[in-house]
Amino acid sequence: MGGTKYKHFYGNQSEQFTFYKVPKQLFVDEKFHNISAEAKLLYGILLDRMSLSSANGWRDEDGKVYIIFTVEEVQTSLGCAEKKAIKLLNELESKCGLIDKVRQGLGKPNIIYVRNFLERGVENYVERQFLNCQNDSSGAVKNTVQEPSKGQCNNTDINKTDISYTDPSFYPENHERKDEASDYYNQSLIDLKEKLEYDSLAISYRHHLGMLDEIFEILNDTFTSNNKVIRIGGDDKPAELVKSKLRKLNYSHIQFVMECMLENTSKVRNIRQYLLTTLYNATHTMDSYYTSLVNHDMYGDY
Incomplete structure (x- = not known):
């Protein structure tokens, strides 16, 4: 032994x-x-x-x-x-x-x-x-460490009455098919949260769970939609093109979008459209943002 x-x-x-x-x-x-x-x-x-x-x-x-x-x-x-x-x-x-x-x-x-x-x-x-x-x-958090951040205060400017979480075209009239569609939607959301590491994000953005959940629901609404076109930034784009671009998002992109939203000081009238457009552009915007930071560090003195 x-x-x-x-x-x-x-x-x-x-x-x-x-x-x-x-x-x-x-x-x-x-x-x-x-x-x-x-x-x-x-x-x-x-x-x-x-x-x-x-x-x-x-x-x-x-x-x-x-x-x-x-x-x-x-x-x-x-x-x-x-x-x-x-x-x-x-x-x-x-x-x-x-x-x-x-x-x-x-x-x-x-x-x-x-x-x-x-x-x-x-x-x-x-x-x-x-x-x-x-x-x-x-x-529990009253005056423990610091005053509320600017980003947290800015959230009160968001008009949540503009948010529509579900795409009506996704749910058929037939009740049996509606139940199947609902199961598919829920499973899709579970898979999406696992892929983008929702649990870790929820810890980092504990005080902004509402906004984080909006992002995941908007993404899932888009992925499960039957619409042929999806509006992005005022333009109608082919749904498959939009879905293809959104599938490239990862944990870092969601972090980037959350930080952008928290730093935003302007009033957002249609939070759904704003978030969807920000998510659609996130892969390009984040790369450009960090590239500009690197260039500034390297050439800023000149």
């Missing part, structure tokens, strides 16, 4: 260890069944860090205890890759609301609030996040 052979326990020797405490309710309560065992273990690790933060007086102006626990620390603690660490944090935040993450900006690590699910229900947490995502100064 290979490998290291460890000694047996005698008497109370097992009490010499320190332990991470993972609440039993995470395993027996049905509302946490959609959370992976690794995410539950991570919650126990974050709880352990909470006791240290509390002892050191890490509290915000409202008296809530917070911790600093980076993606790298998650990787080290669980022995996993960066993508897995991000996914586990997203599980705790988006699926069940066991944590809140607050971006500090300026290269600083995120602040994490670990929620006490024994005192507050979490069933409607995700829905509340969509309602609060345009106001990052409410609730």
Whole structure:
């Protein structure tokens, strides 16, 4: 029998260890069944860090205890890759609301609030996040680190009544076919989110989930549309040409579009058209943008 052979326990020797405490309710309560065992273990690790933060007086102006626990620390603690660490944090935040993450900006690590699910229900947490995502100064993040960013304030200029998420031509009148179309639409959205790494984007843009979801829904509406032409920037273009160009988008392009939207200070009347046009042009615009930055760095002094 290979490998290291460890000694047996005698008497109370097992009490010499320190332990991470993972609440039993995470395993027996049905509302946490959609959370992976690794995410539950991570919650126990974050709880352990909470006791240290509390002892050191890490509290915000409202008296809530917070911790600093980076993606790298998650990787080290669980022995996993960066993508897995991000996914586990997203599980705790988006699926069940066991944590809140607050971006500090300026290269600083995120602040994490670990929620006490024994005192507050979490069933409607995700829905509340969509309602609060345009106001990052409410609730848990009040005056913790910085004032709301310009991009977050600019979102109030977006007129969401102009948004139409679904293309009517996609859904036939026949109810059976409509159900099939709906299944196809939902599966397409799942595949799209996997391809463009939605989970990672959702962590980075936690306070702008509404805008991020609009981007994915607009993309999916376009891919599943039966229209022969699609309007881009005021011009009708062949649908297959538009879809072909949008299929070239990757994680970085979605990041680029999000940053452009957050930096935009002008009022957007038709957010759907604006976003679709920005996405359509993203591959060319992003390359041109970074090329101009390189040229500026190389030749700016001249």
